[in-house]
Amino acid sequence: MKPIQGLHHITAVASDPQANVDFYVGVLGQRLVKTTVNFDDPGTYHLYYGDEIGTLGTAITFFPWRTMHRGRIGSGETSAMAYAIPRTSIEYWRARLTDLDIPFEETNLRFDDPVISLADPDGMVVELVATDDPSTIQFWKDGPIPEEHALRGFHSVTLLLNTLPGTAALLTEQMGYDFVGQEGSRFRFCGASNDRGLYVDIDVQPDVPRGSFGAGSIHHVAFRTVDDSEQLEYMAAFRAAGQQVTSVQDRQYFHSIYFRGPGGVLFEVATDEPGFLIDESIEELGSSLKLPSWYESKRDFIEKTLPPIDHPDFSNTLSK
Numbered sequence: 001m002k003p004i005q006g007l008h009h010i011t012a013v014a015s016d017p018q019a020n021v022d023f024y025v026g027v028l029g030q031r032l033v034k035t036t037v038n039f040d041d042p043g044t045y046h047l048y049y050g051d052e053i054g055t056l057g058t059a060i061t062f063f064p065w066r067t068m069h070r071g072r073i074g075s076g077e078t079s080a081m082a083y084a085i086p087r088t089s090i091e092y093w094r095a096r097l098t099d100l101d102i103p104f105e106e107t108n109l110r111f112d113d114p115v116i117s118l119a120d121p122d123g124m125v126v127e128l129v130a131t132d133d134p135s136t137i138q139f140w141k142d143g144p145i146p147e148e149h150a151l152r153g154f155h156s157v158t159l160l161l162n163t164l165p166g167t168a169a170l171l172t173e174q175m176g177y178d179f180v181g182q183e184g185s186r187f188r189f190c191g192a193s194n195d196r197g198l199y200v201d202i203d204v205q206p207d208v209p210r211g212s213f214g215a216g217s218i219h220h221v222a223f224r225t226v227d228d229s230e231q232l233e234y235m236a237a238f239r240a241a242g243q244q245v246t247s248v249q250d251r252q253y254f255h256s257i258y259f260r261g262p263g264g265v266l267f268e269v270a271t272d273e274p275g276f277l278i279d280e281s282i283e284e285l286g287s288s289l290k291l292p293s294w295y296e297s298k299r300d301f302i303e304k305t306l307p308p309i310d311h312p313d314f315s316n317t318l319s320k
């Protein structure tokens with residue numbers, strides 16, 4: 001059983017699907033790589049964004065529930081997700097966000113890296129960490145961002161917790177993460193990824209109350225395991241350590257197990273295979289509604305239930 005290979009995907013809750021598309025595609029320049037439905041609630045979209053092919057460690061997914069009230073960040077959840085950008089791109093992103101009237105803040109350096117912090121349309125905290133060593137991605141050439149400034153996949157997630165030890169032990173003793181540093185209340189752990197989604201930060205705030213789940217909340221963080229057999233080894237190991245782990249769930253594009261960590265954060269361990277190209281070509285990714293086989297007989301009803309989404313088109317953009 002190898003160490004966990006870094007972040008697989010992040011899943012969050014949104015309200016309006018169009019606003020979600022407009023922000024992640026139109027502002028951040030991520031490609032909508034899969035348009036499907038919530039397998040437990042097929043009248044709701046499940047939208048996946050990433051680099052050109054949704055490379056693992058770039059994929060963020062949303063359930064947009066139009067009537068969902070806004071959540072409030074608190075302990076026991078993932079309080080922020082961060083993309084990496086090249087250090088040389090920070091001016092570009094300051095100018096782009098200013099031009100688009102997107103408010104942002106620049107925090108103190110974090111482990112020597114500048115951080116731009118903004119909120120998505122539902123108030124979810126999205127950070128851009130400007131690093132000298134940004135990871136590699138498969139660039140989406142039809143997007144709105146020039147290649148040299150494109151987001152480089154996930155840099156990290158921040159878990160907001162009241163205490164450190166339980167989750168730190170989970171990461172280091174059961175998932176193969178290494179503790180690599182502390183800065184104030186922030187404790188950083190590094191995974192064994194090839195290069196994307198390396199870091200899990202734990203922000204220890206003993207007095208922060210529990211959050212209120214809603215739009216803008218990060219539902220869970222998924223970690224990479226290479227295949228089904230290793231996933232079963234992880235399942236057995238987590239159970240032996242006392243975690244309440246679900247059975248394997250077929251998520252069509254990967255297979256997943258879930259458990260709630262000691263600090264309250266919902267973790268998923270997901271396989272690399274079969275991947276997003278199982279039902280679409282690279283050119284087609286995200287362009288039409290994909291349903292798992294067990295929902296195909298209900299396609300007409302589902303398509304009538306879902307609100308239409310306009311896909312931003314940058315093909316005529318003269319200057320990026």
Ligand code: ZN
Pocket residue numbers: 009010011220222256268
């Ligand atoms: Zn997931």
